Amino acid sequence: MSGNENAAVYFVDRHISEGRADKVAFREADGARRSLTYGQLAEETARFGGALLRHGVRREERIAMIVRDQIEFPVVFWGAMKAGAIPVPLNTLLSAPVYEAILSDSRASILVVSEQLWETVKPAIADNTALRAVLVIGDAPEGTESYTTFTKGAEPIETVDAHGDELAFWLYSSGSTGTPKGVRHVHSSLKATADTFGAQVLGIREDDTVFSVAKMFFAYGLGNAMSFPMSVGATTVIFGGRPTPDGVFEIMAREKPSVFCGVPTLFAAVVAEQEAKGDAPDHAIRISTSAGEALPREIGERWEKLWGCEIIDGVGSTEMLHIFLSNRPGDIAYGTSGRAVPGYEVRLVDEHDEDVPEGEVGELLVRGPSSAEGYWNRRHKSQSTFEGHWTRTGDKYERDAEGRYIYCGRTDDMFKVSGIWVSPFEVEQALIEFPGVLEAAVVARRDDEDLVKPAAFIVMKEGATAPDGQALKDFVKDKIGMWKYPRWVSFVEELPKTATGKIQRFKLRDSA
Structure with missing residues (x-):
């Protein structure tokens, strides 16, 4: 050694x-502001x-x-x-x-x-x-x-x-x-993520000030707020409270972070709040990152128009410690997860572990220097997830002609309608483009003939009136295809989520 x-x-x-x-390493944005x-x-x-x-x-x-x-x-x-x-x-x-x-x-x-x-x-x-x-x-x-x-x-x-x-x-x-x-x-995994995504995609610098609303207790926030800024001697603004749009605006105006790390749910709420305000945001952000769930295309485009800076949307996992598939500055295609981060390789495979061709849906496998050693006390799960150099992500993706990867959903969230795979995320992206819709989640439900069809749960923006369900159905039909529209539409106050911002679709399936 x-x-x-x-x-x-x-x-x-x-x-x-x-x-x-x-040099200040960490500065609190709440409490005594130590x-x-x-x-x-x-x-x-x-x-x-x-x-x-x-x-x-x-x-x-x-x-x-x-x-x-x-x-x-x-x-x-x-x-x-x-x-x-x-x-x-x-x-x-x-x-x-x-x-x-x-x-x-x-x-x-x-x-x-x-x-x-x-x-x-x-x-x-x-x-x-x-x-x-x-x-x-x-x-x-x-x-x-x-x-x-x-x-x-x-x-x-x-x-x-x-x-x-x-x-x-x-x-x-x-x-x-x-x-x-x-x-x-x-030990080597932390530096591996800093040397790959931190240095080669995010481009973290010593003069940066980072503000991550994603908390340090999970992998995405640990990289954002600790290993990336600490790899170059930058400063991190830390906030112990629950992030709200108004709280985020206040911290951005006072602390002037140059790097902002969020999750799609928060980006959607901040964009809606800023559009309602109607004035230009007070900030010094040069780049933002998003992970946890795929960032809807419309949210990325609206954020960039309002804030004048890009969101690097990517996908990572606790098992891989941080983002391994990502868009990158100057090469953003909202609605996609971009390409493999330098140092990582990805594959899309079918149920027989054969590579799938361009444009077809497959499970995403990844290999790279930050993969976990395994699960504690879960030998069978370790064997099925960590297969030699490759790690199974449980995510379904397709690859387009430009080599970008498009998120389709979790392996257990995908379902077929009329024999064709339906991506809940694709339907959700279409739904949030409807005026007044803040968030949407789509799950499978069986109809009276025991056939699987999409069911949608909708959260409206504050002050917006819920539209007629048929109007939403017609909107989706026109956007992405006749068979993909939700057969049932329910309006809810909020969607069930983990602390990392991931929609818990299994809870919605139980209620569907």
Whole structure:
């Protein structure tokens, strides 16, 4: 092994020797609006690592994190890694039973939790026998320890030696189709995503300020807010609250981020709000990214017209850590996921794993340097997802004549009408082009003759009147084809989604 390949050396320690000790690494946009320089980050991560060792934490023990986006998040994440422990960031929007299941599954020995989340987390740990300490960031209730007290007086440590292929951290999948799975990643994967998408597609720079509304607890947000800016010594604006259009406008005007990372749901809401305002947005954004769900073409076009900057829409996964298929600056085709990110290869295959020709729908397979080591305690699922160098994404795509990839839906969301594949996403894209429609989701439903047909769930823009269902049906027929129109149209207040913004279509199928 050549040198220490612990990811914390590259992303944290390196900046001190390269002269960035006084550069702000993280700045909070809410609460006390605290900030953390690269020098402070290096010191505090070394101290947190020392506190873990002082508490008897051994190498590869799991450190569970139910931590909002705040400056303690990077300290705990990188500090655990410096000590050779395994940080496990968890979704901060889960329920107590799900936390209970994940904490039991991971067998974490230390739990770090933000004060605001304690009441939800408390019942989840009542019967947990693996946890040796619960650290609360803020006021520590009885039976827990203050994060500040835990780290006070601890001796800073040197970053432990680690191999690039050694386990570094876990992420739990978003659970859009069921129970979250523990996805295990190695040290080299973080730099791999920074060297590929971060450097060669996003073009992240040291003078950038990044604002990601996608939270750091999941793969997309972890890259946006941590590994990409930290790979070049840039600054990240972090926001612990729930993003709303007005809140986003305020942060953009005050913090002046140059890179904005969102999800399609938020882009749609921000565009609708800005169009209602009618004035030009106050911002300094040079580029935006979108992932989590495919970005509808109309939303991308309206955003670029209003904001004067492109959205790089791409697809990634928890299993691949970040985006591996993407549009890129100056080569945007809204309504597509672009082409493979440099360093990655993709294939489209049929049910027999044979490559499908151009224009036909197939399952997307990917290989590249950031694929996960496997799932924790899910051997059968690991074997069916990670097939040698290739990872099955569970996404259906088609490739056009220009080599761009067009999203069709999840493998289990696709269905046939009159023997022809229907992409829920294609129907949804057509529906949101209808005046007044904010969001749409399409699922399969059986009619009176037990034949599968599309059913649509529609969310209208605020103040917009729901149209006649037949008008929507006719609109879709004219746009994309006679057989693809929704046979049933339901208007709802909101669509069920994961914390990462993915529509939970299985819930809609259950109600369809």
